[in-house]
Amino acid sequence: MKVGIIGLGYVGLTLVVVAASKGIDVYGVEVNAHIKDCLKNDKAHFYEEGLDNLIKRTNNKTLHIVDEFPLDVKYDAFIVTVGTPLKGGLKVPNFEYIKSAMLSIRNVYDGSELIILRSTVSVGTTRNVILPFLMNMCGKEENELLVSMCPERTLEGKAVYELTHLPQVISGNNAESVEVAQKIFRKITPCIIEAESLEEAELIKLYCNTYRDMTFAIGNAFCMAAQKFNVDGSKVIEHANYGYARSNIAKPGFVAGPCLEKDAYILINNMPECSSKEFILAARQFNESLEDMVVQWVQNKIGAPDDNKVIALSGMAFKGQPETSDLRGSSSVYIAEKLKAAGYKMNLHDFCALPEEMEALKLGTYFHDLYDACSKASLLLVLNNHKKYASVMSNASLLYSKNGFEILDSWGACTELYYSNDVKISTLGNMFN
Ligand SMILES: NC(=O)c1ccc[n+]([C@@H]2O[C@H](COP(=O)([O-])OP(=O)(O)OC[C@H]3O[C@@H](n4cnc5c(N)ncnc54)[C@H](O)[C@@H]3O)[C@@H](O)[C@H]2O)c1
Structure with a gap:
């Protein structure tokens, strides 16, 4: 053929x-x-x-x-x-x-x-x-x-x-x-x-991706709602699912990438006005709102930007597992854009993205090494779930244990090993507790 x-x-x-x-x-x-x-x-x-x-x-x-x-x-x-x-x-x-x-x-x-x-x-x-x-x-x-x-x-x-x-x-x-x-x-x-x-073939594709988008939106909405009751949103989901097959609530996290960021919009693009359309749109917008929540967390932690405040962002590719170098539609990139617009200085790191593409973002200083990216930073945002965080971070607590250094481990990608008393780590589940 x-x-x-x-x-x-x-x-x-x-x-x-x-x-x-x-x-x-x-x-x-x-x-x-x-x-x-x-x-x-x-x-x-x-x-x-x-x-x-x-x-x-x-x-x-x-x-x-x-x-x-x-x-x-x-x-x-x-x-x-x-x-x-x-x-x-x-x-x-x-x-x-x-x-x-x-x-x-x-x-x-x-x-x-x-x-x-x-x-x-x-x-x-x-x-x-x-x-x-x-x-x-x-x-x-x-x-x-x-x-x-x-x-x-x-x-x-x-x-x-x-x-x-x-x-x-x-x-x-x-x-x-x-x-x-x-x-x-x-x-x-x-x-x-x-x-x-x-x-039908067009719709199958759109349903597959929008279903994922909406499923993740439920996890994210539950996670944020739990914090209104002063309950850890990640833990409640983990415990609700454990050994209970009828609960499969998604782990909270960014819903991004070149497909998920757009396919719900492609689906509703020519859908006549109806409550299904509003429901789909609300889920998509909830997932997008996570990016603003991260910016809010940064502001809560370090206040207004100034020249001495640097934020390290790691995990710029839109996901860590399976590993990809793809920066398109990445929530990490959108968060960096929002932080830059707010006036913050940033160091950027990723385990897989290509250096030239990281530099082309023009959102901060690119570092090949995660420790170097953190060395002068006040905060570290871990923004995807690359497997390397588990081992790399577990050896690093001494490096970071300086006054006030905090981490937002958005995917719970760092192992418990790393959770030392010296460094405060938040997750999406307790970022507002
Ligand atoms: N990336 C994914 O994993 C994925 C998965 C499922 C579906 N999709 C869908 O598949 C489509 C393609 O996605 P992608 O991620 O490969 O996009 P992409 O932007 O990576 O690739 C499209 C390529 O087409 C090239 N191109 C554009 N016009 C051309 C022309 N006239 N002649 C020759 N080349 C041309 C572009 O230069 C680009 O390299 C999209 O509709 C996307 O939603 C993507």
Whole structure:
């Protein structure tokens, strides 16, 4: 099979490489020069377990990174994997990249190839945006074209494994579209779920992520409510869940990253006004409000900013487990932006994020070493749950045991070992007690 993929970001690159490793002849195009340079050196532009090895194995064999799709290849399908971010400052999605992606195939697409949309979109986008665009492009009727929505549901940090193990949702505008999509994804993963319509496939993706968002919102809301009764919000959740299968309340924490920060908004974008919409929005906004609570905690602890007050922020990637270098949509970055706007000076650290990307944030001084980041700081905010905090922090209490130094261990990532009398540690569960 021969497949073209447009957009080699987190989703496109993992898919193109895994597909190539399964013997599909894949042609990938990408507009970002840095990404293409990395690939020339057999490397991904981000950290993802197992990905670089697969790139090495497949590059220039079944994996072809090209500037434009070669004209002499007969493609079975094109897969669109470009980003669908929210419009700057607004909470509405921007689907312009999808249109630009479809323009990039105009010289090689004749209306007979399947177009698979993999990006996350609002319900109805495949039928009402993609199909008319393609009809215009090749002058064919809707029922002559093959269009499919096959959403991506992998977890960053585990994408290479999950692409070949998760059930793949497929859909199509007609039976032939479904059949071609089946053929492609059967080569990649054993379990295929056929959605009843393009809209159902769009909704499945949005429900999966919004469900996670809302589940976490319950944990966060319970955590903050407990503190109003002077009860530790993390402990009450831990104890409510312990040995009691009917309680599975989420641990409090930031709900962030390039998908969760936007997918609830993509879902409600064109949803008619209704109480479901308000419910979904309230959950999303509650999760976002955690960032302001951290800023409030800082202000409570050290008061107004001045030149002698430095705050160390560690865990800038949007999550620590599975490990990722991805800074997009990270609550840690949003917290740093808010602290900077309030006038605080910051030292920044992360165990996995790339130094050049940390420096490009321009939110504070970047430190490779966590101890160095803390050495002149009054507070440390541990903002993701990277596994290294457990061991690194347990050896560090002496370094930090200076007057007034405090830590907000937002994920409870530091082990009890580290909880010495010298340093006061708060969690999201007791930050306002
Ligand atoms: N990141 C995830 O783990 C994840 C998981 C599931 C779904 N998704 C969804 O998948 C989509 C892609 O996400 P992502 O994280 O890979 O985004 P991304 O921004 O990392 O990747 C998109 C890539 O497409 C490239 N691009 C844009 N227009 C192009 C064009 N016309 N031609 C060629 N390349 C072009 C960009 O340069 C970029 O590298 C989004 O809709 C996202 O919501 C992401």
